[in-house]
Amino acid sequence: MRDRDRRALLAAAVLGPVCGIVLGSAAAPGILTVPAGIALLLVLPGFGLQLALFPGPRLDRTERVVMSLGLSLCLAIVGGFLLNWSTSGLTAPSWGLLLGGVTALFAGVAWLRLSASAAGRAATAAAAGSGTSDEPLAKPVEAPGPPGPSFAGLDAQGARRPIPMFQLAMLGAAVVFVLAALGVARFGLAEQPRPGYTELWLMEESSATAVRVGFANHEGATTTYHLTVTVDGQPLRQLTVPALANGEAWEQVLDVPQASIGSSTGPAGVPEVAAALFRETDQVPYREARVSLLPAPTPKPTATPKPRPSKAPVATPSASGAVAGSGSPAPSGRPGRTPAPDRTSAP
Numbered sequence: 001m002r003d004r005d006r007r008a009l010l011a012a013a014v015l016g017p018v019c020g021i022v023l024g025s026a027a028a029p030g031i032l033t034v035p036a037g038i039a040l041l042l043v044l045p046g047f048g049l050q051l052a053l054f055p056g057p058r059l060d061r062t063e064r065v066v067m068s069l070g071l072s073l074c075l076a077i078v079g080g081f082l083l084n085w086s087t088s089g090l091t092a093p094s095w096g097l098l099l100g101g102v103t104a105l106f107a108g109v110a111w112l113r114l115s116a117s118a119a120g121r122a123a124t125a126a127a128a129g130s131g132t133s134d135e136p137l138a139k140p141v142e143a144p145g146p147p148g149p150s151f152a153g154l155d156a157q158g159a160r161r162p163i164p165m166f167q168l169a170m171l172g173a174a175v176v177f178v179l180a181a182l183g184v185a186r187f188g189l190a191e192q193p194r195p196g197y198t199e200l201w202l203m204e205e206s207s208a209t210a211v212r213v214g215f216a217n218h219e220g221a222t223t224t225y226h227l228t229v230t231v232d233g234q235p236l237r238q239l240t241v242p243a244l245a246n247g248e249a250w251e252q253v254l255d256v257p258q259a260s261i262g263s264s265t266g267p268a269g270v271p272e273v274a275a276a277l278f279r280e281t282d283q284v285p286y287r288e289a290r291v292s293l294l295p296a297p298t299p300k301p302t303a304t305p306k307p308r309p310s311k312a313p314v315a316t317p318s319a320s321g322a323v324a325g326s327g328s329p330a331p332s333g334r335p336g337r338t339p340a341p342d343r344t345s346a347p
Contacts (some may be wrong), residue, residue: 008051009048009114012048013048013111016103020100023040024097028316036096042072042073043068045076046072048106048108051113075099077178079102081184082098084104092303098228104116139173155342196218196220197219198219198286199216199218200275201214202273202289202291203291210256211256211273212252214251216249223244225279227275227278228278229273230276231256235259271293272291275290291307
């Protein structure tokens with residue numbers, strides 16, 4: 001094994017798990033998670049896989065770079081399918097564990113294959129008397145095989161060179177995976193399964209002597225329901241709604257007896273209405289709701305202002321001896337006495 005290959009494999013085997021840990025860590029800053037994600041998505045897994053598939057000097061540098069990129073994308077697409085079907089889901093820790101582990105695994109396989117290939121070349125060189133050197137041997141000239149289907153291209157000298165069917169198969173697989181990924185991204189979100197549910201509501205009417213109870217079926221299938229309504233624990237209504245279709249709703253207004261309102265044992269004498277909804281196979285309530293019937297506030301009586309008593313006018317004597325405001329002369333002398341007659345005779 002050449003030193004260059006050995007260093008590259010060691011770097012991939014170390015960087016893969018390290019990038020996976022960084023990507024799955026919630027405390028890692030974005031300046032670290034972004035490069036780690038790009039390396040795991042575009043470089044490291046494909047690099048380890050192409051070295052495991054084609055050890056030794058079978059591919060040049062350009063072919064290895066292109067194959068590393070394409071295989072990394074293919075592995076990411078396949079890994080996305082697997083994670084989507086798993087219980088962990090498409091999360092950053094699961095992506096880091098998958099891609100980092102795959103990189104380390106392929107790097108280990110490539111190490112073993114490169115070591116075996118180097119040992120085989122050394123044994124061949126020793127048998128041929130050419131020594132044991134780590135330098136790569138010349139590529140053996142393969143005997144022409146039977147003609148098969150291939151697509152022709154042009155090399156640097158303009159000569160026609162057939163493209164191997166293996167490369168065409170890899171290209172076709174990459175195209176299929178890309179189209180599958182686009183299909184999942186386009187239709188997977190709209191068609192993914194969603195858990196069904198049932199909506200239950202219980203509201204007080206404005207009269208405070210009735211309640212409105214209802215429910216809607218969003219289970220995704222026709223469902224039979226059993227409804228129980230109680231007032232302070234005493235049964236008020238029990239009914240069955242058979243075969244309620246998906247998307248349909250049921251609602252009804254229930255009157256609460258005045259006797260229940262007047263003799264309530266709830267907090268502060270306020271009756272409590274409870275609704276329990278069961279599906280056909282439920283042993284415990286599937287949905288529950290409660291409401292308290294608060295009495296309507298009694299309007300306070302409006303206080304009417306009392307009329308103020310009018311004051312009697314105060315009589316004030318005038319200068320002429322008459323009481324102001326009256327036409328009678330003011331009496332003179334002490335009260336109860338009549339004035340003495342004038343005894344002065346005329347001259």
